[in-house]
Amino acid sequence: MESYAGPGPSASTDGLSAHLLCPDCRHRIGADLVCTACTRKFSRQGSTIVLLPSRLDASKTHEEETWRVLPHEGENQPAWKAFLHKHNEVFYFTETILPHLDLKGNVLEIASGSCWASALLKQRFPVVQMVASDVSPTALKKGESLVQLLGSSVDAYVACDLENLPFEDEYFDFVFGSAALHHLGALDRGVSEVSRVLKRGGRFLGILEPASGPFFGSIWESKVGLAGQRAHEHGIHEAMYTANQWRDAFERSGFSAVEVVREWDWRYKLTHWLPPMYFRALEFVPKRWIGNVLPCSVNIRATK
Numbered sequence: 593m594e595s596y597a598g599p600g601p602s603a604s605t606d607g608l609s610a611h612l613l614c615p616d617c618r619h620r621i622g623a624d625l626v627c628t629a630c631t632r633k634f635s636r637q638g639s640t641i642v643l644l645p646s647r648l649d650a651s652k653t654h655e656e657e658t659w660r661v662l663p664h665e666g667e668n669q670p671a672w673k674a675f676l677h678k679h680n681e682v683f684y685f686t687e688t689i690l691p692h693l694d695l696k697g698n699v700l701e702i703a704s705g706s707c708w709a710s711a712l713l714k715q716r717f718p719v720v721q722m723v724a725s726d727v728s729p730t731a732l733k734k735g736e737s738l739v740q741l742l743g744s745s746v747d748a749y750v751a752c753d754l755e756n757l758p759f760e761d762e763y764f765d766f767v768f769g770s771a772a773l774h775h776l777g778a779l780d781r782g783v784s785e786v787s788r789v790l791k792r793g794g795r796f797l798g799i800l801e802p803a804s805g806p807f808f809g810s811i812w813e814s815k816v817g818l819a820g821q822r823a824h825e826h827g828i829h830e831a832m833y834t835a836n837q838w839r840d841a842f843e844r845s846g847f848s849a850v851e852v853v854r855e856w857d858w859r860y861k862l863t864h865w866l867p868p869m870y871f872r873a874l875e876f877v878p879k880r881w882i883g884n885v886l887p888c889s890v891n892i893r894a895t896k
Contacts, residue, residue: 685770689799699767754785787845
């Protein structure tokens, strides 16, 4: 796998506070967390800087409500339980992704959830400035506990809207997300924001995004599918795109090199007996069908 390094040294020692933007008016936020233009005052919840826009879609508000009651990762659940709940993703990340990364500078994780990936990235690359972000302050609070459990650290926790990131242009060297972008109501807007905050030559890596053709995608999004059940129960957004649609979204947003890699390794799908059987069966299917007709996961690598 290709190595991922940032385009060059970054001002990580400056800290994040001098590079924050108001999500409402896009002007700079002062050290006192007050917007220098519209004078809106932002706040902290523990270690988390809360930079959510004044108006937030209902599905994003529901993400915060959902994080409070999740059976494995909710606010009353212990950090170890949240970490074990992600054991398949952690196993996949540590075995197939992390060994091939080479990071420096400023690193952003989008839709961090319980922040297990931010913790592992910072543990592997202690010199980077690691910023964990999510629309849910409750998720980031859980993430802080999990980071401590793993003996790692994160430089900043920021509650924000992925479709309206509160960071200045071209600040980050690397942006990472695990199963993050399919939760967006406006995919193009979110991808454009990722592009905006990346430096020239910076890279994005998104892993384990769902991909499928329209027929199986509609089942996945319906009340019959697991994702659809979650969406209808909690009022959150779950979307499915083909592998080609994923590629097109990044190319439209100005990324110069986009690679969508189909992933169907059954060894990392052991949560239930059915997924490993299905993913093993994909080994005998024409590859052009996978991700554009039949469901799979995709990893997206893109360079700005």
